Amino acid sequence: MNAEQGQDQVFMAAALEEARAAARRGEVPIGAVVVKDGEVIGRGHNLRETSNDPTTHAEMIAIREAAARIGHWRLLDTTLYVTLEPCVMCMGAIILARIPRLVFGPRDPRAGAVGSIYDLSRDDRFNHRVAVTEGVLAEECAELLSGFFRQLRQEKKMARNNDIGS
Numbered sequence: 001m002n003a004e005q006g007q008d009q010v011f012m013a014a015a016l017e018e019a020r021a022a023a024r025r026g027e028v029p030i031g032a033v034v035v036k037d038g039e040v041i042g043r044g045h046n047l048r049e050t051s052n053d054p055t056t057h058a059e060m061i062a063i064r065e066a067a068a069r070i071g072h073w074r075l076l077d078t079t080l081y082v083t084l085e086p087c088v089m090c091m092g093a094i095i096l097a098r099i100p101r102l103v104f105g106p107r108d109p110r111a112g113a114v115g116s117i118y119d120l121s122r123d124d125r126f127n128h129r130v131a132v133t134e135g136v137l138a139e140e141c142a143e144l145l146s147g148f149f150r151q152l153r154q155e156k157k158m159a160r161n162n163d164i165g166s
Contacts, residue, residue: 004034007038008081008136009136010129011033011079011081012081012083012103012137014031014033014043014081015031015032015033015081015082016031016039016137016140016141016144018031018033018043018045018062018083019058019083019144020144021045022045022046022047022058022153023144025047025049025050026049027046027047027048027049027050028046028049028145029042029045029046029083029144029145029148029149030045030057030082030083030084031044031058031082031083032044032058032059032061032062032080032082033062034062034063034065034066034075034079034080034081034099035079035081036066036075036077036078036079037077040124041065041066041069041078042061042062042063042064042065042066042067042069043062043065043071044058044059044060044061044062044063044064045061047061049145055089057090058082058083059080059086059090059093060093061093062082063075063080063093063097066078067097073096074097074098075097075098075099076078076100077100078099078100079099079103080099080101080102080103081102081136082102082104083104083105083109083145084104084106084112084141085104085105085106085107085112085114085116085134086102086104086108086112086113086114087108087111087112087113088118089114090113090120091113091120091121091130093122094130095120095121095126095128095130096128097131099131100130100131101132101133102114102121102131102132103132103133103134104132104134104136105134105135105136105137105138105141106135106139106141106142108133114132114134115132115134123140128139131137162165
């Protein structure tokens with residue numbers, strides 16, 4: 001493992017901590033961190049259910065925090081780590097924020113915009129390209145998501161069974 005791969009794993013672990021924070025709140029466990037010069041400058045986890053705001057994806061929150069911290073909307077010389085392939089909205093924000101590098105865990109076959117459904121990172125019609133590294137801690141990220149949804153299904157099944165037994 002080279003130094004970049006090791007660093008990617010360290011910061012993806014930080015994104016996983018954000019994802020676990022989302023799960024504790026009953027949110028879909030997706031987390032993100034923005035890193036500049038080896039330091040986390042923005043953190044976020046999904047808050048759509050809590051905030052009733054469809055734009056409060058982990059990436060959006062981390063990007064907003066990073067921009068506020070450095071005092072500029074251009075997040076040059078940063079890397080965004082996220083536990084799931086970004087959607088179209090988040091990939092648009094990544095491009096508009098001029099984030100040069102994206103690292104994510106597993107692909108999202110239902111909403112992914114970095115190769116699964118679309119690939120906005122390589123679309124030459126945009127004035128900014130994003131270098132992508134995928135698959136970092138993908139199994140751990142995927143298991144957190146699948147475990148969360150498995151538990152939700154079990155809870156719904158138990159609730160239905162309780163309603164039938166009443």
